Amino acid sequence: VRALVLGLVAAAACGGVPGAMPGTPVKLTLVAYSTPREPFETIFTAFQKTPEGRDTTFSESYGASGDQSRAVEAGLPADVVAFALEPDMTRLVKDGLVARDWNADQYRGFVTDSVVVLAVRRGNPKRIRTWDDLLKPGVQVITPNPFTSGGARWNVLAAYAAMSAGGRDDAAGLAYLNRLFQHVSVQDTSARNSLLTFADGKGDVLISYENEAIFARHHGQSLDFVVPDGDILIENPVAVTTTTRDPEEARAFLDFLRTPASQRVLSDAGYRPVVSGVARGGEFEAPANLYTIEDLGGWTSANKRFFDPETGVLVDVERRLGVATRS
Amino acid sequence: MTSATSDLFEVEGRSARAGRWLAASRRVGTGLGVGMATLYLSLIVLIPLGAVVLRANEHGLAGFWRAITTPETAAALTLTVAASLIVVAVDVVMGTLIAWVLVRDRFPGQRIVDTLIDLPFALPTIVAGLVLLTLYGPGSPVGIDLAYQQAGVVVALLFVTLPFVVRTVQPVLLELDREMEQAAASLGAGPVTIFRRIVLPNLLPAVAAGAALSFARSISEFGSTVLISGNLPFKTQVAAVHIFGRIESDDIQGAAAESTVLLVVALLALVGLDLVQRWAARRG
Numbered sequence: 001v002r003a004l005v006l007g008l009v010a011a012a013a014c015g016g017v018p019g020a021m022p023g024t025p026v027k028l029t030l031v032a033y034s035t036p037r038e039p040f041e042t043i044f045t046a047f048q049k050t051p052e053g054r055d056t057t058f059s060e061s062y063g064a065s066g067d068q069s070r071a072v073e074a075g076l077p078a079d080v081v082a083f084a085l086e087p088d089m090t091r092l093v094k095d096g097l098v099a100r101d102w103n104a105d106q107y108r109g110f111v112t113d114s115v116v117v118l119a120v121r122r123g124n125p126k127r128i129r130t131w132d133d134l135l136k137p138g139v140q141v142i143t144p145n146p147f148t149s150g151g152a153r154w155n156v157l158a159a160y161a162a163m164s165a166g167g168r169d170d171a172a173g174l175a176y177l178n179r180l181f182q183h184v185s186v187q188d189t190s191a192r193n194s195l196l197t198f199a200d201g202k203g204d205v206l207i208s209y210e211n212e213a214i215f216a217r218h219h220g221q222s223l224d225f226v227v228p229d230g231d232i233l234i235e236n237p238v239a240v241t242t243t244t245r246d247p248e249e250a251r252a253f254l255d256f257l258r259t260p261a262s263q264r265v266l267s268d269a270g271y272r273p274v275v276s277g278v279a280r281g282g283e284f285e286a287p288a289n290l291y292t293i294e295d296l297g298g299w300t301s302a303n304k305r306f307f308d309p310e311t312g313v314l315v316d317v318e319r320r321l322g323v324a325t326r327s
Numbered sequence: 328m329t330s331a332t333s334d335l336f337e338v339e340g341r342s343a344r345a346g347r348w349l350a351a352s353r354r355v356g357t358g359l360g361v362g363m364a365t366l367y368l369s370l371i372v373l374i375p376l377g378a379v380v381l382r383a384n385e386h387g388l389a390g391f392w393r394a395i396t397t398p399e400t401a402a403a404l405t406l407t408v409a410a411s412l413i414v415v416a417v418d419v420v421m422g423t424l425i426a427w428v429l430v431r432d433r434f435p436g437q438r439i440v441d442t443l444i445d446l447p448f449a450l451p452t453i454v455a456g457l458v459l460l461t462l463y464g465p466g467s468p469v470g471i472d473l474a475y476q477q478a479g480v481v482v483a484l485l486f487v488t489l490p491f492v493v494r495t496v497q498p499v500l501l502e503l504d505r506e507m508e509q510a511a512a513s514l515g516a517g518p519v520t521i522f523r524r525i526v527l528p529n530l531l532p533a534v535a536a537g538a539a540l541s542f543a544r545s546i547s548e549f550g551s552t553v554l555i556s557g558n559l560p561f562k563t564q565v566a567a568v569h570i571f572g573r574i575e576s577d578d579i580q581g582a583a584a585e586s587t588v589l590l591v592v593a594l595l596a597l598v599g600l601d602l603v604q605r606w607a608a609r610r611g
Contacts, residue, residue: 150575189572193554
């Protein structure tokens with residue numbers, strides 16, 4: 001069957017037929033981070049009902065965003081890639097596996113947005129409303145370790161951005177991070193593991209992404225969540241690889257992801273849509289101050305400053321904490 | 328005469344040639360075996376391990392040293408080795424005891440227990456970690472909360488390493504000649520003396536082999552510890568999880584350097600326990 005597919009693709013290519021010839025089966029391989037699996041599968045089915053997508057089948061691989069990106073870098077074949085954060089895409093741009101202009105479209109390469117939220121026990125017994133509330137005596141906070149979880153970097157940057165007014169008051173932001181981590185009782189390796197820890201009864205507040213909190217609710221977890229006043233805009237990138245044999249179909253699928261119908265599916269799963277007019281009134285609460293990664297100098301600079309394994313701000317935060325726990 | 332002699336020579340020559348051929352083919356056979364074993368070991372073990380060590384040194388010895396001496400790394404390595412030593416000590420005592428009970432005692436359900444021993448190997452370790460977290464975590468149905476503490480790490484390691492000592496000691500115990508013990512008893516030795524002078528020396532090589540496997544497994548364990556440890560740097564973060572974090576942070580050289588330290592520690596332990604085995608075997 002594979003040989004047949006290849007043969008047909010080759011025949012189509014030799015014939016110079018533009019676009020997908022009717023009846024020419026195409027298989028797109030999607031390599032993605034794990035969270036959007038369910039909405040993506042719904043969208044695949046919908047895509048296959050369109051004229052552009054009716055001959056397309058999908059092969060999917062899901063995993064931690066950083067691991068997936070490194071796998072593609074190491075040679076895992078992919079036609080379309082979807083990641084939790086931009087640096088995982090940038091890694092592939094450096095290797096020429098994703099075109100330099102991947103973010104040149106009107107959505108700047110993103111397919112979904114989200115924000116960082118403070119998930120709390122049902123009824124919010126500790127009355128958590130703001131970032132400052134996390135520092136109240138006796139409040140235990142769960143957030144993944146930003147060195148083991150790329151996604152958890154959003155959490156740290158959201159707290160920093162909120163408390164430093166988007167980086168303008170750097171000292172206040174850093175002071176807050178130091179105090180915050182004194183309240184962090186578990187630093188799991190990933191967002192999903194943190195959710196497990198919280199579900200198991202540990203901690204009062206879970207710093208999470210809005211879509212994860214909504215996902216947890218859909219799956220029967222009894223939790224509430226608060227969108228803090230100051231927050232950061234989480235943006236999830238998607239792109240077609242340069243190694244794809246079916247660029248047109250892959251491109252068509254990417255466009256399909258930005259149709260109102262697909263964006264509706266993603267919104268139902270808890271993501272904020274990138275296409276305006278999709279979100280229903282009151283569906284997603286807008287934070288009073290929503291900062292972006294650009295306010296903090298962009299990912300390259302923020303990663304270097306905060307998360308460099310030797311000189312990053314968070315190394316310093318963890319070390320002070322380590323000294324404190326030991327003495 | 329001349330022709331007869333030449334015939335004789337001919338025959339002798341032929342048989343000598345055949346003998347040489349046989350010897351040569353035996354040599355080729357041995358050579359083939361050794362060659363295949365070496366090639367296989369190289370492809371599967373030696374070259375990958377070599378690549379790790381090479382990668383660890385890609386920024387030179389200074390880079391290697393810098394990577395393994397950060398406070399987090401030192402803390403993670405110390406915790407890992409200390410926890411593994413505790414685990415090995417418990418495994419040696421409890422593993423020998425379990426093997427003894429399984430071989431020497433008869434009790435209902437013995438066969439089932441014997442089969443269950445290997446289950447920790449079959450269970451994906453991340454599942455083991457999840458089960459332990461549910462049982463001995465904050466929501467513990469039995470009221471024991473070890474999660475996010477160093478004790479939790481030790482318990483997770485005990486779970487995954489249980490089979491090693493049991494399974495290395497068990498067959499030796501089965502083969503052990505009970506007449507030796509009976510002879511000792513008839514000469515007036517008490518049970519403690521018999522165990523110390525007869526049984527233990529015979530078991531020691533097997534115990535040492537099991538301990539070596541337990542230790543090597545403990546220092547590299549990731550899956551079962553990742554959830555129950557809570558991954559707190561300086562407190563509960565074991566080396567394998569810290570190495571994982573370095574990979575996630577694109578510090579591959581640092582990850583390789585820290586792994587190299589684990590390899591060296593494991594090598595030292597294996598060589599040390601091998602010496603114990605030889606020493607015990609000589610005495611036995």
